[in-house]
Amino acid sequence: MDTLQAIAERRSIKHFDPNHTMTEEERNTLLSHAILTPSSFNIQNWRIVDVQNQSLRQQIREAAWDQAQVTDASMLLLICADLKSWKKHPERYWQDAPDPAREMIVPMIAPFYSGKPELQRDEAMRSTGLIAQTLMLSAKTLGYDSCPMIGFDPKQVSEIIKLPEDHTIGMMLTIGKATQPAWPRPGQLPLNEIVVTNNF
Known part of the structure; x- marks a missing residue:
């Protein structure tokens, strides 16, 4: 399945086969491709609890x-997402880059995020959204369906997974074999309502 087909066919599925088990190879394929997702300054601030x-x-x-x-x-x-990943040994995010790139970018990271909690949280939400979409499209390509979820009590779930204080949950994601199709698409807005040329 190519990427465009995966995008067109990806739907949020609510009913999964509880008896289906993914192979370790499939799980590793999903996760190893997920971490190729882009992140600002390459800080890779997502943290996935499997x-x-x-x-x-x-x-x-x-x-x-x-x-x-x-x-x-x-x-x-x-x-x-780790809200403070930007200051946790940021040199490691650029350890394999050419010297000029590493010497330019690493010193920029701390000043960009320091003292800006809203920006740190915004970055976390951007990153979790990006990696979740990578996971969903990868799953579809491998013949699996998925469902991004925000319908849960974040405080309770944080306690259950022992989430560190400097982390936040972006969403929950389920992946598996569908037992029922999704509803027909409920209503897509037209492009001319979504896309604005140059300015509003």
Whole structure:
């Protein structure tokens, strides 16, 4: 499946086969491609919690309005971000870059984010959205469906996964084999309402 087809066919699926198990190779393929997602200054601030323990999944389901896909999907991922990744040894994000690039960019990172909590959170949300989309399109390409979720109590889920204080949850993502198709698309706005040329 090519990328355009994956985009066209990706839908948010709510019903998954609870008996289907993804292979380790499939799981590794998804995750290893996900981390190729772009991030600002290459800070790679996403942190993915791959919840495999069924007891933890049940607890998360209870904190997610009892949505069945939390326990039925083959993968349950909490797409999180480290709000302070920009200052945690940022030189490692550019360790393989040419010297001129590394010497120019690494010193720019701290001044860009320091003292700007709103920017740090905005960056986290951008990054979690980007990596989630990479995961969803990769899953579709491998023959799996997915569902991005915000229908859960973030405080409860944070406690269940022992989320560090300087992290945040962007969304939950389920991936697996669909047992029911998605509803027909409910209504796409026309391009001329979405795309503005030059200015509003």
